[in-house]
Amino acid sequence: MQLPAHGSNPDHLFKALDMEPPAEMVDFSVNINPLGAPREIKHHWQNWLGDIADYPDPSAAQLKQAIAANEGVREACLLIGNGASELITLIARYLYGKKVLIIHPAFSEYASACKNEHCTIFYHIVHPPNWQLKKASLEQEIKAVDAVFFCHPNNPTGVQYDSSTIDWLIDTCHQAKTLLIIDEAFYDFSSNPISSMKQASQSPYLLVLRSLTKMYSIAGLRLGFLAGHPELLARIGTSQPHWSINAIALKAGAVCLNNHQHSKQTRAYISAERERLFSYFKENNFQHSPGSVNFYLIRDPSLGDQQELFLFLLRSGIVLRHTYNFPGLEGKWLRAAVKKEAENNWLMEALSEWKKGN
Missing domain, CATH: 3.40.640.10 (Type I PLP-dependent aspartate aminotransferase-like (Major domain))
Structure with a gap:
């Protein structure tokens, strides 16, 4: 399985996996400001x-x-x-x-x-x-x-x-x-x-x-x-x-x-959403890296390789970044960006569904 070496451009990922892209999806694999450009x-x-x-x-x-x-x-x-x-x-x-x-x-x-x-x-x-x-x-x-x-x-x-x-x-x-x-x-x-x-x-x-x-x-x-x-x-x-x-x-x-205000507003937004996500992860037994910026690593501790969770989320329209080409990680974690509130909610809802079936 030859996966793309970087995040973003999720169509390439679905093609590599021979999967049909869902009608709706959110790309958590790219670490760009969720508030957009100034x-x-x-x-x-x-x-x-x-x-x-x-x-x-x-x-x-x-x-x-x-x-x-x-x-x-x-x-x-x-x-x-x-x-x-x-x-x-x-x-x-x-x-x-x-x-x-x-x-x-x-x-x-x-x-x-x-x-x-x-x-x-x-x-x-x-x-x-x-x-x-x-x-x-x-x-x-x-x-x-x-x-x-x-x-x-x-x-x-x-x-x-x-x-x-x-x-x-x-x-x-x-x-x-x-x-x-x-x-x-x-x-x-x-x-x-x-x-x-x-x-x-x-x-x-x-x-x-x-x-x-x-x-x-x-x-x-x-x-x-x-x-x-x-x-x-x-x-x-x-x-x-x-x-x-x-x-x-x-x-x-x-x-x-x-435009100094744009970066100031972004930092405040990212910090609040990141802490909300981390609280959810702790309550629902997901491990995460102590990230301080607009992305973090996440894993289900019941799995070694996170491929099963990765594919489950893809089928739910949620694209995370695999870590197979990161020495020291080799697929044991997934990387996710901090997105807008509604998109982060979608991720948490999908993770809750995962927990119900596992």
């Missing part, structure tokens, strides 16, 4: 259409200015990309043939991109229920590699580590002269976000990756950025194609960053 996107859209006749600004100056103002870093410390995926690919090219450690479970694109660049991949796997780093062994592993990928907050667990753990990891990598890449794609969904952005702008051994598509629900536009020391970013950016970010994405990104 209203300004629709307001400006017609005006932006005139920009498609000309080439986009290859320096992304306007967007860099907005990010620099928001994050308190210099524009020279930023590299804009066609989504975080392009930036991961550029980092992997920079690391060609190197030894790379990935703290797992984690976003599968790190390994895929690095394997394409003939890197040797090593894993440091964290385990439930707390998913904490094993510092003693990790310190030795860091010394033996050229780079470390660390997703924070973690995808797929949703776990956010405390600032002392992040500082320890940054210091350990710096002392070992090992490049640390922290992926903060879901940082702005946390009620108490922890970022290493400013440290990255001052260190030759730290990069911070951000996505603009999740919080602002503009995944189809593809937009992200990388923060780091200017000299390091210059080397990474040498393999980036000219005009890789389209004109409308550049405009939309700048507009989104100026």
